[in-house]
Amino acid sequence: MNIKFSERLLSRLAAADAVVAFTGAGVSAESGVPTFRGTDGIWAKFKPEELANVDAFMRNPALVWEWYAARKKIIAAITPNAGHYALVQLERLFSSFAVITQNIDNLHRRAGSSRVYELHGNIERNYCMKCGVDYSNADILSMTEVPVCSRCGGLVRPDVVWFGELLPEEEWNHSVRAVESADVMLSIGTSSVVHPAAGLPILAKHSGAFLVEINPERTLLTENVDEFLKGTSAVILPLLLEQLVALEKQDHLAREKTKKS
């Protein structure tokens, strides 16, 4: 595919010291993890409130666990895609680069991103709601009934953030700090409907960052961004990386020439 990004976008990126990539379910779609909303989303049939909240879990832990066990299996079997890997390469071009993700699938870390803040938890972890002890996915998936704690008999739940729950404080604080000092923020593959995470791109813009959105569809954020790059993350991110590296090479050659003359 041949997309030529704007001079404005490339020069803002080339001049940036600090960049933040804020990601959502769309980034993992091309790895085979279904998104939440939209016609193909995992919630096309279920309302999020029916499964992703603590009341639903207490009412019917077997149903909620059935859903998480299925997703744990899908996620364990897939691999990061070209979008995740392009973010790993981009990290090397800036003095500060953070990935802030709403995704729980651990694919950014598996791809090799070194600074990842997970705002909605991680599906590879589980804990007892009564005594807090951790359980691995291997422990959980070997159980045939609803997982209960072998130490205290409490219910075990996935370590993810459900509706009405607070986001992990440390991850949130680090994210806000990274966003406030970003020169460029990329919002990638998120519908921008779930708060407080959806407020981060707006915070970046108010703090002076150049705001870019990558998504095949327009979202609630689109009218606020400086550049909207329409397309999927596994296509757009590698192209952006390629054109940025080409620009840096040109600049380097130009500087070498000036030194010689």
Ligand code: BJW
């Ligand atoms: C592609 C693509 C490709 C497709 N390439 N792109 C302010 C206003 C209104 C409500 C609230 C508010 N503040 C808080 C609330 C309540 C609530 C909320 O936001 N509700 C809204 C739905 C209205 N928020 C909360 O409850 C949060 N907690 C909180 O606020 O605590 C304070 C509090 C305490 C007590 C009482 C009240 C408040 C917690 C939110 C937790 C969200 N958890 C989930 C589940 C995680 C576990 C799990 O996975 O099972 O997180 S919900 C779900 O949505 C998941 C996601 O991380 C999150 C965001 O979804 P995302 O990533 O944007 O996915 P999609 O599917 O929506 O979009 C995919 C996008 O990709 C689309 O745009 C596609 O076009 C695009 N795409 N293919 C690139 N190849």
Ligand code: ZN
């Ligand atoms: Zn326990």
